Amino acid sequence: MAKTKKKVAKKVARRSSGASKDLTRIDPGPRMSDAIIHEGRVFLAGKVADRSKGRSVREQTAEVLEQIDATLKKAGTDKTRILTANIWLSDISTFSEMNAVWDAWVVPGRTPARATVEAKLAAPEYKVEIMVTAAL
Amino acid sequence: MAKTKKKVAKKVARRSSGASKDLTRIDPGPRMSDAIIHEGRVFLAGKVADRSKGRSVREQTAEVLEQIDATLKKAGTDKTRILTANIWLSDISTFSEMNAVWDAWVVPGRTPARATVEAKLAAPEYKVEIMVTAAL
Amino acid sequence: MAKTKKKVAKKVARRSSGASKDLTRIDPGPRMSDAIIHEGRVFLAGKVADRSKGRSVREQTAEVLEQIDATLKKAGTDKTRILTANIWLSDISTFSEMNAVWDAWVVPGRTPARATVEAKLAAPEYKVEIMVTAAL
Numbered sequence: 001m002a003k004t005k006k007k008v009a010k011k012v013a014r015r016s017s018g019a020s021k022d023l024t025r026i027d028p029g030p031r032m033s034d035a036i037i038h039e040g041r042v043f044l045a046g047k048v049a050d051r052s053k054g055r056s057v058r059e060q061t062a063e064v065l066e067q068i069d070a071t072l073k074k075a076g077t078d079k080t081r082i083l084t085a086n087i088w089l090s091d092i093s094t095f096s097e098m099n100a101v102w103d104a105w106v107v108p109g110r111t112p113a114r115a116t117v118e119a120k121l122a123a124p125e126y127k128v129e130i131m132v133t134a135a136l
Numbered sequence: 137m138a139k140t141k142k143k144v145a146k147k148v149a150r151r152s153s154g155a156s157k158d159l160t161r162i163d164p165g166p167r168m169s170d171a172i173i174h175e176g177r178v179f180l181a182g183k184v185a186d187r188s189k190g191r192s193v194r195e196q197t198a199e200v201l202e203q204i205d206a207t208l209k210k211a212g213t214d215k216t217r218i219l220t221a222n223i224w225l226s227d228i229s230t231f232s233e234m235n236a237v238w239d240a241w242v243v244p245g246r247t248p249a250r251a252t253v254e255a256k257l258a259a260p261e262y263k264v265e266i267m268v269t270a271a272l
Numbered sequence: 273m274a275k276t277k278k279k280v281a282k283k284v285a286r287r288s289s290g291a292s293k294d295l296t297r298i299d300p301g302p303r304m305s306d307a308i309i310h311e312g313r314v315f316l317a318g319k320v321a322d323r324s325k326g327r328s329v330r331e332q333t334a335e336v337l338e339q340i341d342a343t344l345k346k347a348g349t350d351k352t353r354i355l356t357a358n359i360w361l362s363d364i365s366t367f368s369e370m371n372a373v374w375d376a377w378v379v380p381g382r383t384p385a386r387a388t389v390e391a392k393l394a395a396p397e398y399k400v401e402i403m404v405t406a407a408l
Binding site for chain 2: 020022023025028029030031032033034035036038039043044045046086088119120121122129131133
Binding site: 040041080081083084085086092095099102103106108109110111112113114115116117118119133135 | 292294295297300301302303304305306307308310311315316317318358360391392393394401403405
């Protein structure tokens with residue numbers, strides 16, 4: 001019981017201090033963080049193309065997956081440990097074009113749960129956005 | 137071995153009794169729960185405006201974030217511990233208007249992973265919906 | 273200390289061996305897995321209708337929920353332990369039709385956090401897609 005109280009007190013102290021030692025953010029910004037790590041998992045922001053903005057779905061998907069690789073690496077994990085992937089395409093008719101890049105990127109047999117739907121993205125230059133969660 | 141068997145037996149008993157002691161729901165309804173707590177995390181339902189239904193994105197975003205604050209508080213956590221946020225706007229051209237409210241609400245450097253896309257919501261009066269997951 | 277080092281070494285060995293003993297996939301495919309289990313939770317892929325493809329939202333929702341039941345069963349859990357559900361309807365005017373099937377399927381008081389929005393799906397024959405995460 002005393003142990004439990006101490007544990008709770010410690011937890012409250014940690015949290016009110018603002019330290020949040022159990023949360024680690026990668027590139028935290030004023031609006032969102034690139035990723036946030038919590039108890040064995042890393043949660044990535046939805047990624048869109050930067051240098052290939054406005055170009056083909058093929059190019060944008062390749063760049064987005066490259067960004068995801070880089071962030072997963074910073075978190076100490078990799079694409080074979082992705083749990084979920086949410087993919088938004090601004091035009092669902094590009095489904096096959098996106099998949100060609102995706103299929104070449106994932107490791108067969110070590111693929112995540114995935115859902116892909118159509119949605120307009122933050123700017124018309126963006127044709128694909130991908131948000132993933134991975135195990136560390 | 138005996139210990140493991142006992143543990144499994146206990147787990148099965150707990151689950152078949154319907155108690156689900158490891159799951160705590162906030163305002164469980166017949167269709168969905170306002171939130172559900174499981175092992176160190178809370179999962180909130182997608183929130184839409186209630187009293188500001190039909191009004192501006194600015195007003196609806198403010199109300200939705202207020203609702204999220206209230207639910208996070210019930211779960212014993214707060215906005216600095218949000219892991220992921222999914223935002224749907226019925227009109228993506230209101231992206232900046234939503235962000236003005238969002239940016240004033242989040243705590244710089246303690247922001248979550250986020251993705252925002254356009255989608256028609258359950259009723260045309262709803263202009264923004266936000267679904268978050270947070271660490272306890 | 274020695275114990276910790278051993279633990280780390282073991283973890284690295286496990287991961288570099290490709291075994292990923294902490295990840296269990298259900299029906300892993302070259303593009304995605306039907307579901308993936310990690311530390312007390314199961315993450316399901318977005319499910320669409322198969323045999324009722326092209327038919328009513330009512331029929332497709334019933335089939336999708338049946339598929340979800342089957343996958344949750346394989347993971348050793350059930351619908352009363354769903355944490356989150358994301359539902360996409362290709363036409364949001366079918367919201368009530370989908371809900372009629374959903375409401376009859378969930379167990380009152382044991383419902384998940386949920387969000388439903390409109391989105392075009394991978395093929396026009398698909399009218400509803402549902403992606404869930406559940407506690408084991």
